[in-house]
Amino acid sequence: MNINSIIDELSLRIDKNRMIPDAQMREYTSFKTGGTAALLAEPGNVDELSHALKVLNKRGIEHMVIGNGSNLLVKDSGYNGVILRIGKPFQEIDITGERMEAGAGALLSEAASKAGNASLTGFEFASGIPGTIGGAVFMNAGAYDGEISQIIESAEILSADGLRTFTMSKDELELSYRHSILQITGDILLKAVLRLTKGDNEKITARMNELTARRNEKQPLNYPSAGSFFKRPHNNFAGKLIQEAGLRGLTLGGAQVSSLHSGFIINTGEATASDIINLMEIVRSTVYEKSGVLLEPEVRIIGD
Ligand SMILES: Cc1cc2nc3c(=O)[nH]c(=O)nc-3n(C[C@H](O)[C@H](O)[C@H](O)COP(=O)(O)OP(=O)(O)OC[C@H]3O[C@@H](n4cnc5c(N)ncnc54)[C@H](O)[C@@H]3O)c2cc1C
Structure with a gap:
């Protein structure tokens, strides 16, 4: 090239x-x-x-x-x-009534906080997810019983070939657990239109604080990671299966199955990507041997 x-x-x-x-x-x-x-x-x-x-x-x-x-x-x-x-130039957030328009590059924490300040409820679940609106719609990100599919109304999209922009309705986005149609078409989200509801500012702030406290307690946030490494298997939890397979704390090079939350693989400081990928493979094969469940990574792995 x-x-x-x-x-x-x-x-x-x-x-x-x-x-x-x-x-x-x-x-x-x-x-x-x-x-x-x-x-x-x-x-x-x-x-x-x-x-x-x-x-x-x-x-x-x-x-x-x-x-x-x-x-x-x-x-x-x-x-x-x-x-x-997709960064700063795409971060604009506009609120009119109960409708929020958020650019693809806007951080979820920022959008959730703006919603709260406008006494709009519905976005609290996403306040601690460290991604952008674009990444969140692509993944149908979710936490604590909330997910993007519950609040999105439509999206402004740029086709993968860069030739046209168009609007997609929520149904057309085909959002399901950690899935959207964007994962198949390669189209790019430019902006999301979200529908929130009027709420009580104090209750919204309290809920966000409660979720932050839960994250701080249950997740290894002082180490680099990509959050839960694996998708939730049907009727089960990846972290639980990993723990039951005796893999909690398992370390390979600088990568480790978090001892705080077994669903997280963390970089303890000097992890290479290979350490993380090799550890992921050990976790997958061991969990499969012990439980018959093949864990699927949620994290996107790219490269040659
Ligand atoms: C500590 C921690 C906690 C986390 N907790 C959660 C959680 O509770 N729930 C959850 O769902 N996730 C969680 N995550 C994972 C992650 O934050 C989410 O998946 C988030 O939505 C990814 O957004 P991003 O902007 O970082 O996407 P990126 O990592 O940059 O990209 C992810 C994918 O989205 C695509 N993408 C990004 N922007 C666009 C766009 N504009 N148009 C089309 N495709 C796009 C990329 O091509 C890529 O395939 C966590 C991660 C960490 C590190």
Whole structure:
């Protein structure tokens, strides 16, 4: 891949200052480890994002949109493609009545807090999820009996080829447990329209504080991770199965099955992506041997 020629073509729209060759992906992911991406670009608006998609598709170059990188692990060998990071320029949040429009790059914590300040209830569940609106819709993120599907009304989408924008209704997004149609089409979320309801500001704040306290108590938040590493198996819990398989605290290199929450794999400081992936495989095969359940990773693993 000729990076300089790609940068030249992308820079017809995107400022070169917002393009980083050989980007260290540990700086853009919550696991704080992993290899480089051949190029990371941060489009400044929809037009720039659309230009980038057209160029990359035309040239047949592998690429991926990311948000806050809190559900992402890049292999140590790196990603030989272009990462399009949806960040600050896409963070706008507007509230009118009970309707919130939130840009793909807006952080869930920020959106939840703005909802609370406007005495709107419904978003409390997401206040401690360290992702963006885009990543949350893509994953149908959820916690504590809430999930994005309960509050989203529609979404503004850019097609994967960068050629058109259109609106998708909640039904068209096909949201189910940690799934949306975006995982199949590769289309990109630009903005979500969320429907909240009037509530009591004090109760909303109290609920968010309660959920934060529960996270602080039950999750190893002082170590880098990507949250629960595995999806919840049908009628069961990954953490419970991992614990029952005797894997709590299991360590490989710098990666560890958290002793606080066995569903988390944490980076104790010097973990490589390979440590994490190898530990994940041991967990999967051991849990399968002991319980017959094959755990499926929730974390997206990319790279060569
Ligand atoms: C400590 C911790 C706790 C967590 N707790 C929870 C939890 O309670 N519940 C939960 O569901 N998750 C949880 N997570 C996981 C993660 O925060 C969520 O999955 C979050 O929604 C990911 O958002 P992101 O912006 O970081 O996405 P990224 O990690 O950047 O990307 C994840 C996927 O989304 C896609 N994507 C990102 N933006 C867009 C877009 N605009 N359009 C299309 N696709 C896009 C990417 O291509 C990628 O495949 C936790 C993570 C951590 C580190």
